[in-house]
Amino acid sequence: MMRRVGLSQPQITDDEITEVTSVLRSGWITTGPKCAEFAADLARFVEAPRVELFSSCTDAIELALRSVDVDGGIVLTSAMGFPGTMHAIERAGGRPWLCDVDPATGLIDVDLLERMMNGNDVRAVIPVHLNGMPADMTAIDALCAGRDVAIVEDAAHALPASVDGRTIGDPSGPIGVRRLTAFSFQATKTLTTAEGGALTGPDDLLDEAVRWRLHGMSRDVWTRHASGGPTWRYDIIRPGLKSNMSDVHAAIGVAQLRRAWAAQSRRCWISGRYDVALGQLDGVDLLPRLPGRAWSRYVYPLFVDPARRNQYLEQLAAAGVGSSVYFIPLHEFSHFRDFYGDAIPGATEYSARHLAIPCHAAMSNDDVDYVVDQVTAVLTS
Ligand SMILES: Cc1ncc(COP(=O)(O)O)c(C=O)c1O
Numbered sequence: 001m002m003r004r005v006g007l008s009q010p011q012i013t014d015d016e017i018t019e020v021t022s023v024l025r026s027g028w029i030t031t032g033p034k035c036a037e038f039a040a041d042l043a044r045f046v047e048a049p050r051v052e053l054f055s056s057c058t059d060a061i062e063l064a065l066r067s068v069d070v071d072g073g074i075v076l077t078s079a080m081g082f083p084g085t086m087h088a089i090e091r092a093g094g095r096p097w098l099c100d101v102d103p104a105t106g107l108i109d110v111d112l113l114e115r116m117m118n119g120n121d122v123r124a125v126i127p128v129h130l131n132g133m134p135a136d137m138t139a140i141d142a143l144c145a146g147r148d149v150a151i152v153e154d155a156a157h158a159l160p161a162s163v164d165g166r167t168i169g170d171p172s173g174p175i176g177v178r179r180l181t182a183f184s185f186q187a188t189k190t191l192t193t194a195e196g197g198a199l200t201g202p203d204d205l206l207d208e209a210v211r212w213r214l215h216g217m218s219r220d221v222w223t224r225h226a227s228g229g230p231t232w233r234y235d236i237i238r239p240g241l242k243s244n245m246s247d248v249h250a251a252i253g254v255a256q257l258r259r260a261w262a263a264q265s266r267r268c269w270i271s272g273r274y275d276v277a278l279g280q281l282d283g284v285d286l287l288p289r290l291p292g293r294a295w296s297r298y299v300y301p302l303f304v305d306p307a308r309r310n311q312y313l314e315q316l317a318a319a320g321v322g323s324s325v326y327f328i329p330l331h332e333f334s335h336f337r338d339f340y341g342d343a344i345p346g347a348t349e350y351s352a353r354h355l356a357i358p359c360h361a362a363m364s365n366d367d368v369d370y371v372v373d374q375v376t377a378v379l380t381s
Contacts (some may be wrong), residue, residue: 039168
C-alpha cells in the first residue's frame, strides 16, 4: 500500500506544546528566561561552557565572522555548503573563496585548504560538517592555530557529532586555536526551534558577537528588565543586527533537547538498517564512515549513477518517498559563478551522485520498511 514518508519532519510532541503554552501565558514572550534555560541546557549537551542564541545559523556565522574581524580579508569555505554561509561572509566584509571537497564525503579537502592558505591573506576558514559528518577538525585546528586564522565551524547539520573525542561545539583545542561553532535549529534540523541558531566559542569572541546581536545595544531588554534599574537606559555601540531568539522559539528547543539523545539513537538505528539493506545494492555507495568521527545522520545520503540520479528522484517522489540533493555546489549559482567558473571538480562530482533519503526520528518502523522497499525497487529497476 502507498505511504507518504517525507524527507524530513519535525517531531513535535505534547512536551513542546506545553512548553510553548507556558511561555505564551507567562507575560514574557521575547528573549528572556526561556532563552537562558535553553542556552544552559544546550551548553551541557554540546559540552561548551557557554552558548549564545540567535535567530538563525546564518546570522550566528555572520556575527562570528564580525567577532574575529575578517574585514577585507579572505574567508575560505567549502564548495559543498549552503548559500547563507557565503552571504554571511559577504555581509561581514570578507572575500569568500571556495575550497573543493573530497568527492566521496563532500567534506573540505584539507590538503587543498593548506595550499590555498599559503601566501594569501586568509582571516578565517569555515568548514561545513555536511550531512552531519564532521570535517577533519584535528587537521584544520592544527593548520589554523599556527597562522592566526580563525575557524567558524558550520555545524548546521552536526548536532550531535564529535571528532577525535571532541564534541562539536566544545570550544577547547590546541594552543592558539580561535574556533567558534554555529548551529541551526531551522525546521528540518535534528533539533528545531522552528527557526534559530546558536554559537559557542571563546568568551571574548562570544562577547563581541553578542554586541552585534540586538541593534548594537549595550544591554538587551531582559537584562535591563531583570536588573531592577532603569529599563530605558542603554547605549548603541555598533550598527547591529536584529538577531535575537524569542522565548517562544527557545521553549520548543527546551522540549526538543530532552529527547535529543533518543532522537539520535533512533536516527542511528534507521541509518543502520539502510546500511545493511541498501549498501549491498549494485552501483550504490554509502557515505564512508571516517575513523574518530561520530555523526548526527541529519542527512542519510546514497551515491548513485549521476546519469540516472534525477530519474530516481522522480520515481521516489511518485512512490511517496521524499528525497533530495544536498547541495547544489555553491560555484554553480549565478551570484557566485563569475568568481569560480566551473573548475571545482570534487564538489561537482559529489553533488551529481548525491541522493538523500528520509532519516528522522518521526519515522515509524513501517515508514523505514517502506523506504527500504521503495528505494530498493527504484534503484534496481
Ligand atoms: C550547511 C548549512 N549551513 C547553514 C545553514 C543556515 O541555517 P539557518 O537557516 O538557521 O540560517 C543551513 C540551512 O539549511 C545549512 O544547511
